[in-house]
Amino acid sequence: MKGNVIVGQSGGPTAVINSSLAGVYRTAIDRGAKKVYGMLYGIQGLLDEQYVDLSKHIKSDLDVEILKRTPSAFLGTCRYKLPDIHANQEIYERIFAILKQLNIECFIYIGGNDSMDTIKKLSDYAILTGHTQKFVGVPKTIDNDLALTDHTPGYGSAAKYIATSTKEVIRDGLGFSYKKKLVTIIEIMGRNAGWLTGAAALSRGEDCDGPDLIYLPEVAFEIDKFMARVKKLLEKKDVVVVAVSEGIRDKEGRYVSEQGGGVDYVDAFGHKQLTGTASYLANAVNQEIGCKARAVEFSTLQRSAAHLASRVDVNEAFMVGGAAVKAADEGDSGKMVVIDRVSDDPYQTATGIYDVHKIANGEKLVPREWITRDGTYVTEEFIDYVRPLIQGDSPSVMVDGIPRHLYMSSKK
Ligand code: F6P
Numbered sequence: 583m584k585g586n587v588i589v590g591q592s593g594g595p596t597a598v599i600n601s602s603l604a605g606v607y608r609t610a611i612d613r614g615a616k617k618v619y620g621m622l623y624g625i626q627g628l629l630d631e632q633y634v635d636l637s638k639h640i641k642s643d644l645d646v647e648i649l650k651r652t653p654s655a656f657l658g659t660c661r662y663k664l665p666d667i668h669a670n671q672e673i674y675e676r677i678f679a680i681l682k683q684l685n686i687e688c689f690i691y692i693g694g695n696d697s698m699d700t701i702k703k704l705s706d707y708a709i710l711t712g713h714t715q716k717f718v719g720v721p722k723t724i725d726n727d728l729a730l731t732d733h734t735p736g737y738g739s740a741a742k743y744i745a746t747s748t749k750e751v752i753r754d755g756l757g758f759s760y761k762k763k764l765v766t767i768i769e770i771m772g773r774n775a776g777w778l779t780g781a782a783a784l785s786r787g788e789d790c791d792g793p794d795l796i797y798l799p800e801v802a803f804e805i806d807k808f809m810a811r812v813k814k815l816l817e818k819k820d821v822v823v824v825a826v827s828e829g830i831r832d833k834e835g836r837y838v839s840e841q842g843g844g845v846d847y848v849d850a851f852g853h854k855q856l857t858g859t860a861s862y863l864a865n866a867v868n869q870e871i872g873c874k875a876r877a878v879e880f881s882t883l884q885r886s887a888a889h890l891a892s893r894v895d896v897n898e899a900f901m902v903g904g905a906a907v908k909a910a911d912e913g914d915s916g917k918m919v920v921i922d923r924v925s926d927d928p929y930q931t932a933t934g935i936y937d938v939h940k941i942a943n944g945e946k947l948v949p950r951e952w953i954t955r956d957g958t959y960v961t962e963e964f965i966d967y968v969r970p971l972i973q974g975d976s977p978s979v980m981v982d983g984i985p986r987h988l989y990m991s992s993k994k
């Protein structure tokens with residue numbers, strides 16, 4: 583590699599997004615990059631010339647290992663939408679001037695479907711204006727909703743956290759007061775895709791029945807039917823646990839979270855902040871059925887629980903980071919690295935690469951046939967798909983009894 587590499591992180595963080603950063607850094611150094619820069623707060627920070635020389639912050643092999651186990655975006659993230667390439671040339675000129683000044687050859691962006699819009703626009707602009715830098719995306723999102731990749735780094739670890747914590751919530755309920763009724767509603771992220779919520783089913787096994795009901799956004803939510811199912815379950819058992827996606831909507835397409843008031847915040851890509859679904863439903867259960875009802879929002883815990891990360895996920899996140907640098911160095915641009923599942927048993931994957939235009943801004947939903955006909959659970963096919971992704975652990979480096987993280991004291 584003759585020139586330098588710059589890498590950024592964008593969108594919602596995950597437990598393993600920094601493992602991808604470590605993979606980018608390691609591979610760039612191995613392939614002879616003189617400098618590996620990190621954008622602070624993604625493309626938005628770069629526009630303000632906010633970047634660091636990563637070698638000043640990742641100083642040893644131990645730092646690389648700790649970085650792989652550090653949740654959240656080490657470099658800081660953004661949800662920033664670049665304008666159309668014909669609408670505001672000035673922004674693009676500014677970005678390409680910074681890239682030229684830093685002698686950047688490979689631009690790597692770790693993100694989800696919105697972030698791939700940035701790779702798409704920058705690579706299109708480069709072709710249009712004759713710039714030679716290569717732009718490659720690294721998949722990342724707990725939502726697992728990126729097209730053309732078997733799954734996304736970040737999903738497996740979040741799924742492992744959700745399955746484990748759901749099991750613990752169910753266990754908690756089983757010790758609930760004698761002859762008292764309790765309904766617990768667990769709210770899980772994932773926006774309009776139910777991949778994460780479906781992972782609650784992985785809590786089911788020899789020692790746990792799993793949640794009683796699972797509602798994904800792929801099927802319209804009917805509160806009357808939900809209430810009838812809960813009442814029926816309470817006739818047979820005292821404690822009912824329901825997993826719901828933050829993004830479930832009624833037949834008219836209105837988010838259930840909005841019906842409880844919700845939050846008005848909308849990001850640059852037009853996504854509403856979805857929160858409050860579980861508390862809305864818990865209140866409704868309490869009012870209609872009269873029993874105790876509790877809302878549990880896994881919220882940011884499900885994407886930051888690196889202490890429970892899946893080893894498969896940590897390793898794959900590292901692998902796709904490295905593959906992106908290799909692809910860019912070999913001349914690919916306007917592409918995103920994907921994970922191809924080569925075999926289920928033994929579980930094996932390899933990296934591939936796809937045109938980012940087919941991925942950016944899209945949403946891959948759970949196939950309807952992987953959800954039961956009545957829309958209240960996921961099927962065995964769904965469980966078979968997810969189970970390999972949550973395997974193995976990635977023990978943290980423990981200091982004073984808690985995990986050690988790599989952090990950048992000068993970032994803010
Ligand atoms: O896209 C990932 C995600 O974690 C979604 O599941 C969730 O709706 C959203 O990000 C939350 O984003 P923020 O933390 O910016 O509110």
